[in-house]
Amino acid sequence: MGKGCQNWGAMPLATPQGEADMRRAWRILLHGPAVRQGPLNVPVVAEIAFNPDCPFCHALWVRMQPYRHSPIGIRWLPISARRRSTLGKGAAIVMAHDPLKAQAFNEERFNVARREGGIAPLDHVPPAVRDAIWHDTWCMKRLDGVVPTILFRDKQELSAMVGVPARKKLAGIMRFLAWQERMELAGTYSRSPVAPSGPPG
Numbered sequence: 001m002g003k004g005c006q007n008w009g010a011m012p013l014a015t016p017q018g019e020a021d022m023r024r025a026w027r028i029l030l031h032g033p034a035v036r037q038g039p040l041n042v043p044v045v046a047e048i049a050f051n052p053d054c055p056f057c058h059a060l061w062v063r064m065q066p067y068r069h070s071p072i073g074i075r076w077l078p079i080s081a082r083r084r085s086t087l088g089k090g091a092a093i094v095m096a097h098d099p100l101k102a103q104a105f106n107e108e109r110f111n112v113a114r115r116e117g118g119i120a121p122l123d124h125v126p127p128a129v130r131d132a133i134w135h136d137t138w139c140m141k142r143l144d145g146v147v148p149t150i151l152f153r154d155k156q157e158l159s160a161m162v163g164v165p166a167r168k169k170l171a172g173i174m175r176f177l178a179w180q181e182r183m184e185l186a187g188t189y190s191r192s193p194v195a196p197s198g199p200p201g
Contacts, residue, residue, distance in 0.1 A: 032136040033094040034075040044073040046152040052089035052117040057148045088121025
């Protein structure tokens with residue numbers, strides 16, 4: 001587990017049920033509203049669940065900044081928990097004209113003492129976006145109940161890391177994912193598919 005995390009009801013991942021839930025979470029989250037990081041022509045290899053008002057999620061965002069131009073595909077998915085305002089803030093980020101800039105605005109103005117991000121929540125969240133964020137929140141609560149959580153493709157499997165990983169650990173993961181991406185684009189590496197071609201059932 002990483003150094004810091006916000007726990008709101010957890011299930012161990014190292015069980016058959018936990019592994020099944022992890023694969024289900026990956027499929028569901030691929031279709032949820034998110035902030036896309038990395039080139040659009042590469043597959044998503046990591047999904048990060050975050051709470052816009054979570055100081056540990058903020059710490060992870062800061063720690064991820066050296067990799068903001070990394071060639072790998074990452075999706076940041078807002079989760080609504082603890083405060084009602086997190087739904088509106090998550091929606092404000094993913095519905096922005098430039099979600100990456102909106103997320104940066106939230107994090108660069110994060111108030112650690114008050115545990116709140118800097119973006120203003122939307123007063124009215126469209127039902128489709130509201131339901132999608134709530135669905136992702138339910139999915140993550142069933143999975144491990146912790147934010148931030150990083151789900152990533154590790155060789156032929158899915159792996160999860162919860163909390164804020166140490167810099168050395170994070171650097172190792174990012175190097176490995178970038179290497180996988182290069183091998184796949186070169187046609188010399190193949191992952192087993194974990195995402196369906198259509199929306200999850």
